[in-house]
Amino acid sequence: MSLQVKAVTQQFHGQTILDKLDLTFEPHTIYGLLGRNGAGKSTLLNIISNRIFASDGTVTLDDETLVDNDATLGRLYLMSEVNLYNERTKLNKLLTTTAQFYGDFDQAYAVKLAGQFDLDLNARFGKLSTGYRTIFKLIVALCVPADYIFLDEPVLGLDANHRELFYQALIDTYTERPRTFVISTHLIEEIANLLENVVILDQHKIVVSGGVPDVLAKAYTITGPETDVQQYTESLNVIGTDHLGGITAHYVYGDLPDDRPIPDTVQVEHLDLQKLFVNLTNATEVAHAN
Amino acid sequence: MPTKLRTTTHYLFTEQLRLLGWTYVYLIAIFLILPFIFDLISGNLKDFSLTGSIATLGLGAVFGLFLMITMSLTYDHFKLFIQNGISRKTFWRARILSMLAMGLVGTIITAIYDYAIVVPLRFDSIAKFFNNGNFYTLYIHYFGNNLAINIFASLIMLLLAYILLGTTGLAFGSIFSLLSKTTRRLVLILGPILGIFFLFFIASNSNGHSSDSFIWLLDLFKFLVGDFNNAAAGHLNPLMPMLTMLVGSSIMAGIAYFFNQKLKVKS
Structure with a gap:
């Protein structure tokens, strides 16, 4: 039971973005995916979620491919910096749509979180500020019944209060229903205490990977x-x-x-x-x- | 049918039905209500014919255009589905299924519009309707004079035409989704210009004065629409265009699949 990245390489216009990456994400663990700008974090997450194709290598979930596979793709959710929702669609409708595709979506918790974040679910996605778009995507990410949740820049545009609220919601939902979270962020100090494992990407390679206590030791x-x-x-x-x-x-x-x-x-x-x-x-x- | 395919197909189908509803609302507003208001304001209300306007709305042709355009809308759907864990293959299958279902809906709408509205308002009988510029005029005598068979055959042809338009939209939409914005604009501008130039080129070369090099193209076209040995209008073979549309649709669906598999999220 794990998500495995094997020898994943990504090249674009002759430039290497990811260089033969080998990585395993275990179930029920909170990971930090750290790297400087341009290190290849978002590219890696996009390859894992089959949004783009790797130049080489494989990504599997419990030994099943994630390429063009509904069964495995439905077990992960990537909340990305890039907005993939239609700007004209209302948030309520987007929640319903997500529930249709993922099944068992925790609608009640989504509504509760929207209330805590002061998010109007009748608003259209395109009318939201950067911060509120992030909040909406976070709410979806915390409520989908996926086993692996990838959060790419989850606090982009969020003020300190909302960031605190998010970290608390993350702890609550993880305690209630443990699953794997992979958090890619530049605000390392803020999430350091949440992380169980850490992966550090640099110059398109993994330079550190392991349990946070072991790494810091x-x-x-x-x-x-x-x-x-x-x-x-x-x-x-x-x-x-x-x-x-x-x-x-x-x-x-x-x-x-x-x-x-x-x-x-x-x-x-x-x-x-x-x-x-x-x-x-x-x-x-x-x-x-x- | 797998749950995800069913859910995706249902999503696309209901969205297209909603869009079709709005299309017809706009059509009625532009071609019925606005002319009525203009005639009312300009005092020419006696020139306005409600039945005439309704009978010339061309719901069938509008549906064909609608299906082709909505089927070409690829990237927005791809984004939403990949965000929700739907694979490219399921996305393509769902689009094909929803297109077939919409084609059937369009055929039913056109049939009701033609036989329940257009025929009583503009023609005395269905036979006259078939003999006055309907696409089926070319084939009306092939199956004899049995009206039921001819109506059925014309509807099958219409359905196949819709499917061909739908799959063409799918193919072009999938290709366009892979292009950058600039390339897309270039293709949209240059494509029609080159197309028109090409048609003029063929026309000027196939009139018998300058060259016979494009006669084969005309002969091929005649063959594909069922015109064997210069058959008279009404006696063309409808099975040939049906087969042509079926093969054409399969090719377009194949092209759509090939490019659909290459879709990726743009950063």
Whole structure:
């Protein structure tokens, strides 16, 4: 029981957008799909949901293809940044249409959420602001009976209050009916506590994939006088550095050596997800720039 | 029938029925109510003929145009269906099924309009209706003089014509959905111009004065519409155009399927 992405490659006009991606989304798990602009997150989600075709590779759900397959496509829902709903259609009608195609759509919860978000379901989709379009799409995403929900930029245009409301609704619905959520967003700090697993895409490849605690357990900040820090982090996977006054910080991703004593002048702490992401993706950029 | 195919077909069919209703409302408003209002305002009400206007509304022809246009609307439906987990194959099948159902609806509407309204208002009998410029005039004597058989055959031809128009709309709509906005505009502008130029070219080359190179095209056309050995009007073979439309529809449906499978969401 899982959604598997195998050796997915996407090329467009001679440019590689995704480069032989291998990935597994397990059931009943909340994933964060992180990456800088242009890393290929939306392309990956569009390929998974069969909205576009991969140049190479396969995507399967429980070993069944997702290409042109009603049975598997009906088990996932992608809330995308691109609006696929007809602008002239009223929201009520769109909910009914979604219920027709997905079956078992939680209409009562949709109406309840619309009330909490102050969303007028008699409005036409095209008349909504960016934020309210996002809210509507989120409501649909939280109420469809799909096993895999992909949220591409789920808080685009949402104010802080609405974002809080969404995160709470996500926790509530996940607790009540666990399923897989894959959240692609740039607001890492806000969702860090929600995530169980994380996938970081950079330069069209997966650079990190795993459980958030496991990933963060291998992410360190080593601070202290420059020479001591440099000595300690020599030959380790340093993904970034900072200097403030006489203090130097090296960001390391990977296991620390057991046989190397930590100098008294050096402090070792764990990185948070956002800091890890920034340094991992900056590091690659520097490497590529060189 | 699988649930998703049934749901998708039902969605498309009911939407097309709704659009057809609105089309007829606009048709009546433009060709019945507006002329009446103009004649009323200009004091020429005696020139207005309600029965004449109703009898010349041309519901059948309008339906053909309607079916072709609505069937060509591809991308908006594709977006909605792929958002709702409907595959391209199911989308194509549903469009074919809803088109067939709509073709049947159109045939019934046209039959009721022709035989219950046009014939009593403009012609004394169905025989006169068939003999006065109806498309079936060319074939009226082929099956003999049995009116029921001729009505049935004419309706089958009409249904097949609608299906051909529908599948042509499907094919062009699927192709157009793959083009960029600029290319689409170019095709829409240049297509008709080149088409007209081509027709003039054929016409000028097939009049016997300059060249016989396009005579074969004219002969092919005659063959396809059932005109064997220069048969007289009314004696053409209706089975041939039926077969032509059936084969043409299959080809168009095939083209629609091929391009439908390549549909993708534009970012």
